[in-house]
Amino acid sequence: MTLQFYNLTIILVCFFLSSCANFEKEFGTMIIHGGTIYTVDSTQPTVEAVVIKNDIILFAGSFEEAKNYQNEQTEFIDLEGKTMTPGLIEGHGHFMGLGYNELELDLMNTSSYQDIVDAVAEKVKASKPGEWILGRGWHQSKWDSMPANVVKGFQTHHLLSEISPDNPVYLSHASGHAGFANAKAMEIAGFNGLIREGIKAFEIEGGEVIVDQFGNPTGIFNERAQSIIYKHIPEDTPETNIQAFNLAIEACYKNGITSFHDAGISSKTIALYDEMKLAGKMNIRIYAMLRGGEELLNEWYEKGPMIDPDHRFTIRSIKLSCDGALGSRGAWLLEPYTDRPGHFGHETLPMDFVHKTAIKGLKNNFQVCSHAIGDRANREILDRYESALKEMSMLGADHRFRIEHAQHLHPDDIPRFAELNVIPAMQAIHLSSDRPWAIDRLGEKRIKEGAYMWQDLLQSGVPIVNGTDVPVEPLNPIASFYASVSRKTLKGTPEDGYESEQKMTRIQALKSYTLDAAYGAFEENIKGSISSGKLADFTIYNQDLMTVDENQILNTEIVMTIFNGKVVYKKTE
Template sequence: MTSRFSQFLLIAIALIFFSSCSDKNKESATIIIHGGTIYTVDSTQATVEAVAVKDNKILFAGSLEDAEGFKSEQTEIIDLEGKTMTPGLIEGHGHFMGLGYNELELDLMYTNSYQEIIDAVAERVKTAKPGEWITGRGWHQSKWDSMPEYTVKGFQTHHRLSEVSPDNPVYLRHASGHAGFANEKAMEIAGLIALSADGVKNYEIEGGEVIVDQAGRPTGIFSERAGGLIGKHIPANTPESNNQAFNLAIEACYKNGITGFHDAGIGRGTIALYDRMKAEGNMNIRIYAMLTGNDEELLNEWYEKGPHIDPDHRFTIRSIKLNCDGALGNRGAWLLESYTDRPGHFGLETLPMEMVDKTARNGLRNGFQVCSHAIGDRANREILDRYEAALTELSMLGTDHRFRIEHAQHLHPDDIPRFAELQVIPAMQAVHMSSDRPWAIDRLGEKRIKEGAYMWQDLLQSGIPIVNGTDVPVEPLNPIASFYASVSRKTLKGTPEGGYEPEQKMTREQALRSYTLDAAYGAFEEDIKGSISVGKLADFTIYNQDLMTVDEDKILNTEVVMTIFDGKVVYEKED
C-alpha cells in the first residue's frame, strides 16, 4: 500500500511539475481583441470570437475562452464593444505620393463645374507668390452639372482660367491622370503659344494629343503624353515637400483602414525616398511597389540585381508598371471600335506594344511581375496577346508569374475567359464603375457597356481573383465607397435602383476578399497577410458597424474607427 501511495505521489508531483513548466513556456499575448464580430477571410473559420497577438504576429484566432489562455499581466485587452473587425485593408492600385501631394495641392475632386475650378484657382492666386506655379488635380468634365457654352472636343478652353491667373502659370491634372489643363501663362513658358500660328502640325506628339481650336491654337487641354510638354517646366518637388506628402499619405491610409498599398509606378526619386524612410524607421505602411516602365534604364538595372523582397514587409519591389493606353474620360482608352461620341477616334496606344512584349519576357526571366495599365478593349487584347506569347515561349521556366492588367475596365467578351486561362490577375477599382458608368455609356454605347464593361462576376466565375482599390488620387482613398460600388453597382448617390448591370455585382464576401486576401495574392503576399490566420502579420481594420450584414443603403455610413498596424493601434477615431 505504501509503495502504491508513493507511486501515486510521484506521478502527481510530475504532473504538477510538467503543468507548471508548460504554463511558463506558453506564449503570452501582447494584445487580445474580442467583443465584436471578427471576419477572418480564412476558409477554415469565417468568424472568430477573439484574436491574440504577440508583437506583430497573430498568435491565436478562435474562441474567447481559448484566447484568454494567452493572457498575462502585460497583455493589453481591446474590447470591440460590438464593432466589427477584418484583416487590414490593402489598396490594390494607387499612387502613394500622389495621395500625399493631393493634400498639398488644389484638390478639385469634388468640383461640379468649370466655374468652381475658376473660383478655386482665383482663391489660390491671392496667396501665391509672383510667378509661382499653381497645380492641382481632380477635375472631370463628364461629372460636371453643366458644361461651358464654348467647348472643343468636349473640353473647356483656357480663356477664363487665364483671366483669373494672368501671371501665375496653372496646370490642373484631370481626375484620371491622363490629361491636364493649362492656362496661357503655362503654355507661354512651355513655348507653345508662339507656335500656334503654324497650326496643328506643331502639336503632334506620339501617344498624346494637344487639343486645338479651329484656328490651330491650343485650348489648354493636353491629353496623355502631351502633358509632358507642360509638366517638364513645373518645378520639381523639394525634399521637404516630399517628406510632408509622404507623412500625409500614411495618415490618410490609417484613417481609411489601409495597412498595405500597391504603389502603381515609381521612379528613382521615389525609390530613394522610400529607402530613406525605411532606413530611418518611418516606413510605417506596407508598400508593394511597381517600377515605372517609363525608365527602361531603371528596369535594366533591376533585372540585373533582381527583386527586393523586404524581410520586414515594409517596402518590396518585384513588379513593373506599364502605361499602355489612356482613360475613357479623356477618350484616351484604346478601343477596337471608335468612340460612340467621337466617331473615327479610337483612343491612344501610349506605349508601343513591343515594350510590353519585351518587358513580359524580361519579367519572366528575372522574377518580376508585369502590371500593364489597360482600360480600352483593344489595349486589354493587345496586352493579353503579348503576355500569352511570352508565357508560351518561356513556359519551360514554370514561373508563378501572376502578371496583372491594371483596371481591365472594358473588355471584348472573347477576352474575358483569357484572364483565367493565362492566370492574369485583373486589378479593378470598383469605385470607377460608380463614378464613370453614368457617362461611360456615351463613350461606348449600350451594347459594349453591357457585354464588356466592369465585368467583375464573369471574371470571378472564370476562376481568377480580382484585386480591388481606388486608383487614388484618381478617386478618394475611401475603401467603403469601393466596397459599396462592388456589391451594389450603384453610384454613390444610390442610383439606379438595382444597380447597373446587376448580374456583375460582387457578393460581400467577394468584395472583402478583393480588398484583403485576393489583394495580398496579387502581390505574392497571401502567406503573410490578407486574412486573420495564425502566423500572419497583425494588421486589422475596425468599423463602427457590420458592413457584411448592414442594409445596402447603410453601407456608406460605415466608418473606420480604429486601425491596427504591425500589432499597434495607429489610428483611433475620436468620438
C-alpha cells in the same frame, strides 16, 4: 515492480512535470473581442476573439480559449459590438499622389469650369507672382454643365488665364491622363501661339495637344503630351516629399488601409522610401511597382526583386502604362469612340516593349502589371503576355502577371484572364464615377457586353484585386465596397444598379480588399486573413458592413485601425 524501477519512474515523472512547469507559455500582448470578427479564412469565417503577440496573430477563435493567452501585461480591446476584418489593402493607388493631393489644389468635388476658376483665383491671392499653381481632380464629364466654348469635349484656357496672368497653372485631370494649362504655363513651355493654321489637333507619339479651329492650343494636353508642361514644373523639395509621405500614411490609417500597392514609382521615390524605412518611419506596408523606364528596369533586372523581411517595402513588380483613360478619350479601343468618331484613343507604350518586358520579367522573377482601360489595350497586352509565356514555356506558371484596371473588355477576352493566370486589378469605384457618362463614350452594346465585368471574371476562376486608384478617386474603401456590391453611383442610382448581374457578393468584395489583394502581391501567406501566424493588421468599423442594409453601407465608418499590432488610428467622437 522492483523498488529500483519504481524510484526511476518517480524520478522521470518529476523530471517531466518540472520540464512542463519550466516550459515558457506563450502569452498575447493584445486580445481583441466583443464584436463580429470576419476572418476571410474559409476554415472559420468568423471568430469571437483574436490574440496577437507583438506584430503576429497568435490565435483566432473563441473568447474562452483566447483568455488562456492572457497575463498581467495583456491589453484587452473590447469592440463593444463593432465589426473587425483583416487590415484593408489598397490594391492600386499612387501613394505619393495621395500625399500631394493633401498639399495641392483638390478639384475632386468641382462641378463646373467656374468652380475650377474660383479655386485657382483664391490660390493666386496667396501665391507669389511666377509661382506655379498645381492641382488635380477635375473631370469635365462629371460637371453639371459645360461652358459655352468647348473643343473636342474639353473647356478652353481663357477664363483660367484671365484670373492667373502671372502664375503658371497646371491642373491634372482626375484620371491623371490629361492636364489643363493656362496661357502662362504654355508660354513657359513654348506653346502659347498658333501651332498650325487649320489643324484639329497636334499629335505627338502617344498623345495630343488639343487645338481650336484656328490652330491655337486650348490648354488641354492629353496623355504623353503632358510631358511638354511637366518638364517645366519645378521639382518637389525633400521637405515637401516627406510631408506628403506622412500625410499619405495618415490618410491610409483614417481609411483603414494597412497595405498599399503603389502603382508605378521612380528611382527618386525608391530613395525616399528607403530613407523612411531606415529612419523607422515606413509605418505602412508598400508593395511597389517599378515605373517602366528602360534604364530603371535594367538596373533592377540585375539586382532582382527586393522582398522585405520586415514586410514594409517590397519591390517585385513592374508597371507599364499602355493606354490612356476613358474620361480623356485616351483609352485604346478596338472600335472608335461613340462620341468622337474616327478616334480610337492612344497606345501610350509600344506593344513590343510590353512583350520584351514580359520576357525579362519572367527571366528575372518580376511580376508585370500593365495599365489597360480600353478593350484594344487589354487584348494587345493579353496577346503579349501569352506570347511571352509560350516563348518561355511558362504557360500555367505562378507568374501572377496583372492588368491594372481591365475596365472595358471584348467578350472574347474575358476567359483569357483565367486561361493565362492573369489577375485583373479593378477599382470598383470607377463604375460609380464613370458609368453614367461612359455609355456616351462606348455606346450601350460595348457597355453591357464588356464593361466592369466583375462577376464574369470571378466565375472564370481569377481573383479580383480591388482599390481606388487614389488620387484618381478618394481613398475611401467603403465607397469602393458599396460600388462592388451595388453597382450604383454614390447617390444610390439606378435602383437596381448598372448591369446588376455583374455585382460582387459582399464576401467577394471583402476578399477583393483583403486576401485576393494579398494574393495579387504574392503575400497571401502573411496577410489578407485573420489566421494564426499572419501579420496583426486589422480594420474596425462602426457597423457590420456585411449584413447592414445596402442603402446603409455608405454610413459605415472606420473607427479604429491596428497596424503591426498597435492601434494607429482611433476615430474621435
